[in-house]
Amino acid sequence: MIIFTLRRLNLLLFTVLLLTLLSFSLSYLFPGDALINLSGEINATPAQLAILSDEYRHQENIFMQYWAYLSHVFSGDLGISMASHLPIIEEIKILLPATIELSLAALLLAMFVGVPIGFIAAIKHEKLADNIILTVAMFGYSIPVFWLGLLAILVFSIQLGWLPSAGQISLLYEIKHVTGFQIIDILLSDSAYKWQAFQNATAHMILPTVVVALAPATIFVRLARTAMLEVLDKSYIRAAKAKGLSFGQIIYHHAIRNAMVKVIRDVGLQFANLVTIAMVTEVIFSWPGIGRWLIESIYQRDYTAIQSGLLMLSSFIFLVHIITDFIYAALNPLARESNHGA
Amino acid sequence: MARDKIYQEEEFPSPLLQLWHNFRQSPVVLVGFSCFAFLIILAIFAPLITPYSSIENHLDKLLLPPAWDKDGDISFLLGTDDLGRDLFSRLMHGTSLTFGLSFVVVIVSLVIGVFIGSLSALSSGIRSSFLNHFLDVILSIPSLLLAIVIVAILGPGLDNTLWAIVMVLIPQFVHVTRNAVKEEFTKDYVLASRLDGASSLRILRYSVFPNIIEKIISYATLAQSAAILDIAALGFLGLGAPIPLPEWGAMLSSGIDLFYIAPWTVYLPGLAILFSVIATNLVGEGMRHALKIGKES
Numbered sequence: 001m002i003i004f005t006l007r008r009l010n011l012l013l014f015t016v017l018l019l020t021l022l023s024f025s026l027s028y029l030f031p032g033d034a035l036i037n038l039s040g041e042i043n044a045t046p047a048q049l050a051i052l053s054d055e056y057r058h059q060e061n062i063f064m065q066y067w068a069y070l071s072h073v074f075s076g077d078l079g080i081s082m083a084s085h086l087p088i089i090e091e092i093k094i095l096l097p098a099t100i101e102l103s104l105a106a107l108l109l110a111m112f113v114g115v116p117i118g119f120i121a122a123i124k125h126e127k128l129a130d131n132i133i134l135t136v137a138m139f140g141y142s143i144p145v146f147w148l149g150l151l152a153i154l155v156f157s158i159q160l161g162w163l164p165s166a167g168q169i170s171l172l173y174e175i176k177h178v179t180g181f182q183i184i185d186i187l188l189s190d191s192a193y194k195w196q197a198f199q200n201a202t203a204h205m206i207l208p209t210v211v212v213a214l215a216p217a218t219i220f221v222r223l224a225r226t227a228m229l230e231v232l233d234k235s236y237i238r239a240a241k242a243k244g245l246s247f248g249q250i251i252y253h254h255a256i257r258n259a260m261v262k263v264i265r266d267v268g269l270q271f272a273n274l275v276t277i278a279m280v281t282e283v284i285f286s287w288p289g290i291g292r293w294l295i296e297s298i299y300q301r302d303y304t305a306i307q308s309g310l311l312m313l314s315s316f317i318f319l320v321h322i323i324t325d326f327i328y329a330a331l332n333p334l335a336r337e338s339n340h341g342a
Numbered sequence: 343m344a345r346d347k348i349y350q351e352e353e354f355p356s357p358l359l360q361l362w363h364n365f366r367q368s369p370v371v372l373v374g375f376s377c378f379a380f381l382i383i384l385a386i387f388a389p390l391i392t393p394y395s396s397i398e399n400h401l402d403k404l405l406l407p408p409a410w411d412k413d414g415d416i417s418f419l420l421g422t423d424d425l426g427r428d429l430f431s432r433l434m435h436g437t438s439l440t441f442g443l444s445f446v447v448v449i450v451s452l453v454i455g456v457f458i459g460s461l462s463a464l465s466s467g468i469r470s471s472f473l474n475h476f477l478d479v480i481l482s483i484p485s486l487l488l489a490i491v492i493v494a495i496l497g498p499g500l501d502n503t504l505w506a507i508v509m510v511l512i513p514q515f516v517h518v519t520r521n522a523v524k525e526e527f528t529k530d531y532v533l534a535s536r537l538d539g540a541s542s543l544r545i546l547r548y549s550v551f552p553n554i555i556e557k558i559i560s561y562a563t564l565a566q567s568a569a570i571l572d573i574a575a576l577g578f579l580g581l582g583a584p585i586p587l588p589e590w591g592a593m594l595s596s597g598i599d600l601f602y603i604a605p606w607t608v609y610l611p612g613l614a615i616l617f618s619v620i621a622t623n624l625v626g627e628g629m630r631h632a633l634k635i636g637k638e639s
Contacts, residue, residue, distance in 0.1 A: 011475070018479045028456045031494045138627070142619040144571055145592060147612035154601065276484035280575055294487070295579055298494050306494050314483045321482055 004329055008322050009222030023311040024069045030303040034058075038069065040079040040088070078308040080112050083300040086310045091264075092290065094313060097180030098168060098290035103278045105205060106212035107271065114217035118180035118224025119256065125229060133221060145277045148213045149284035156207060163207050164277050166286040171199040208285040216274045220263065225272075227262035231278055261332045268324035272317050357374045357636075361556045364632035371631070374624020379586060381618055384443030384552040388434045393417075396435040396588040402427035405604045407541045418558035423593075423607050424600055432588035433614050439583060440590045441618045444569035448562050455515020456558060460550075464515065464542050477520075489572060493581050500589070503582040507572050511565050518561045554574030556633055567619045574615050590615050 027037040039052050048274055053059060057068040072078075078088040107269060122135040157165035168182055169175065175185050175197060186197050231237065240250050278293025286292070290313055297305040366372055384482050396401075396467035406422040408429075414421065422432040480488070492506035500626065523583050526532060527550065534551050577591030585596060590611040597607030 011478075014475055015479050015482070018476065022479075026491065026495070077484070114412060138620065138623055139616075142567065142616055142623055144574055144577060144578075144591075144612060144615045146591075147608075147615065150594075150598065150608060151612075154605070158602070177496070223467040250535065251453075272482055273453075273482045276429075279484070279486060282581065294490065295581075296488060298498075298581060302493075303494065306491060310483070310487060310491055314479075317484065318482050 001329070005326075008325060010214075012318065014071065019311055019314050019318075020073055021066065022072055024066050024110075024306040026307040026310070027069075028227055028301070030307070031213050031301075032303065037303045037307070040077055040082050040085075041303075042082050073311070078311075079304045081297075081305050082302040083297070083305070087090075088305055091258055091293065092308065092312050094177065094180060095288060095290040096316065098287060099275070099282070099313075100243050100316070101181050101183065101277060102205070102208055102212060102282070102287060102289060105209045106216065106276055106278065107267070108218055109209055109213040110217035110274070111263075111267070113213070115219025115224040115260070117217075118221040119259065120230050120249075121221065121225045122228030122259075123251065125232075132226075133225075135328065137218040137221045141215045143214070145211065145215065145280050146284055148214065149208075149281055151341060152207050152211055153284070163202075165207070168204055168288055169201045173200060186270055208281050208287055211285075212274065212278045212281045216270055216281050219270055219273070223258065223266050224263050227259040228255060230262070231258075231259045261328065264324060265328045266329065268321035270290065271320045271324070275313065275317055330340075344477040357552055357556055358637055361629065362631050363577070364572075364635045367635075368628055368631065371624055371628025372627060374621050377596070377617070378625050380444070381437060381441050381621060384434060385438040385445070388438045390572035392431040392434045394428040394431040396427065396432045398431075400426065400428070402426070405600070407604070408606055408610075420610055421604075421606050423597065424604070429607065429610055432593060433610060434592050436590045436593060436614065438513075439587060440570060440573055440577075440615065443500075444566055444573055447504055447507050447569050447573075448511065448566045450563050451511035451565070452515055452558065454508075455512045456519045458512070458547055459519025460523050461491065461518040463520045463527070464546070477494065477513050477517050483512045483518065485568065486572060486575060489576060490581065493576065498581045500583040500587065501519045503573060503576045506576075507569050510572070511569065513633075514565060515558070515561070519554070519558060522557050523550055526553055555630070556636075560626060560629040560633060563622055563629060565604055567622040570619050570622065 017250075027034045030037050035049065035053055035056060035058050036044070038056055039203045041048060041052060044052065053067070057064045058071070066146055076089050078092070080086060081088050084091070115134055117166060123128045124130045153165045164170070166303050173181065173186075173193060173196070174191070176246055178185050178188055183198070186194060189197075191197065237250060237254060240254055245253075275291075276290070279294065281287065282292040283295055284291045290309055294306060294309045294313070297303075298307065364377075371607065380476075399420075401421060403415065403418060404420050404426045405424055406418050406426075408421040409416045409419050411421075417613070418428050418430065423432075462470060465473075478513065486571055488510050489503070489506040492509055493502055496505060497503035518567050522527055523546070525547075535545050540548075545565055573582060573589070574591030577589045578595045580592075580595060583589035583592045584593065594608055594611040594615075598602070
């Protein structure tokens with residue numbers, strides 16, 4: 001397990017380095033001056049520029065420039081936004097939790113709905129239920145998410161009027177920003193209208209979460225179905241059958257656990273996909289997250305924001321990737337042993 | 343595969359032909375395949391068969407509902423938008439943009455990706471390990487985010503979106519090709535031709551490629567459905583096709599303001615995207631199923 005941990009940490013370090021390299025090279029690739037792209041100071045006077053150039057070591061060779069950029073990033077200085085002139089790290093601190101909240105809620109929903117349905121499909125393999133589930137799943141991951149979001153708003157917010165269509169919480173409630181996670185902040189606050197605020201925030205979350213979760217859920221259906229079919233084909237299941245265990249016992253005690261392990265392995269890979277969907281959904285539902293902010297940054301040609309946003313969001317996704325790897329390894333002893341290619 | 347054997351001679355169809363034989367067994371898949379073929383034909387011939395041009399305004403027919411509505415007009419089958427442009431014609435023109443261009447994008451990135459992937463499969467040591475990690479990093483970035491960054495570098499516009507999606511898809515093809523080639527290279531038949539003195543490149547060309555092309559094509563369908571959705575999403579976000587072009591995603595986003603009074607301007611482009619993605623996915627699904635049957639038999 002120690003070797004496994006070291007290898008993962010090594011990979012994480014390597015990846016973060018590569019990502020910083022990528023975001024550093026973006027400052028040269030984006031239109032405009034590299035120094036201004038890095039720092040975001042578009043209105044700097046020549047004197048300020050000279051100080052900046054000294055700070056980012058722009059007179060020296062490219063390796064020293066990268067080193068200076070790295071030390072800036074790791075001391076928490078990502079430059080200032082070209083559009084709002086606020087430090088980007090502060091903006092990200094507010095925005096990233098909203099995205100994490102949305103994407104984790106959607107991931108959990110997708111897993112809790114998708115995986116059991118996938119298992120049912122596998123148990124009823126090549127029967128009517130299986131075919132129906134597969135057909136619905138096919139529709140699910142073919143629907144363009146922006147279209148689905150619009151339809152959801154039309155039906156549930158405008159025609160039925162059940163759920164709010166935009167934002168994270170009604171502006172009536174004033175919640176102090178502590179962790180950035182809306183739900184946790186509400187529970188921490190000592191406002192008299194805590195429960196109303198909580199209900200309001202939950203109502204705001206339902207539509208975007210469901211919209212984000214739909215496509216990943218159908219992918220989990222397929223993953224779970226494949227995993228379950230593989231497991232049911234194994235000889236230990238046949239052995240259990242031969243011992244006279246009932247079908248239910250086999251499924252509950254032997255098949256589900258082994259199939260779950262296989263599904264969890266793929267969660268990390270699916271997460272990048274889920275965040276992509278969440279970014280578009282944030283635009284439609286005016287969710288104050290990092291995806292909407294990034295897309296707005298393009299309209300405003302805020303290159304500093306784009307490169308830092310890319311760095312933070314991808315690091316976050318990779319972190320989730322590594323965490324699921326750890327969970328997978330904790331559940332599955334086979335993965336921990338190096339001769340199985342961990 | 344119940345084909346009558348008239349001659350004593352054993353017939354061995356090529357892997358691609360075998361795939362086709364298994365592929366056409368399922369009726370649902372064949373329907374998907376016909377839709378796919380239909381979309382390709384539409385994408386090529388759309389400018390010839392549409393009743394109106396995609397930018398022709400009919401100022402006396404603004405926001406006409408589809409023909410089945412009681413206010414509809416049969417000469418504008420799917421109604422018109424706020425500038426009096428015929429939606430049916432625009433959707434057909436859009437086929438060559440959203441669907442046709444996604445096809446081109448996939449072909450381009452397939453060729454480049456397979457080339458790099460097979461070369462990298464032949465290399466080993468630190469170079470290959472670095473490439474592997476580099477690919478892992480690129481693949482862990484969400485495809486749309488990567489496309490957005492590339493669009494930010496190149497500037498908005500349809501051409502730049504397409505390049506961005508090509509660049510997003512290339513690492514995926516490199517990854518798939520690389521794994522497939524590596525897997526084939528461990529097999530005995532490759533060893534046999536290596537013992538015959540064939541060079542690596544020759545093995546790649548005559549032994550490995552015919553056996554992995556089916557895998558790559560089946561991945562290409564997956565990539566195409568992603569490409570359609572990405573082109574449409576970038577168009578929807580206003581980073582792709584400019585306003586007058588009848589790209590489905592851009593059409594959808596220009597319909598949002600009219601959503602309440604003219605919902606067909608939103609749900610029709612959406613349905614078109616859904617239809618083409620489902621057709622592509624059905625083809626891909628059938629192909630993967632056929633591959634599985636081929637492996638089992």
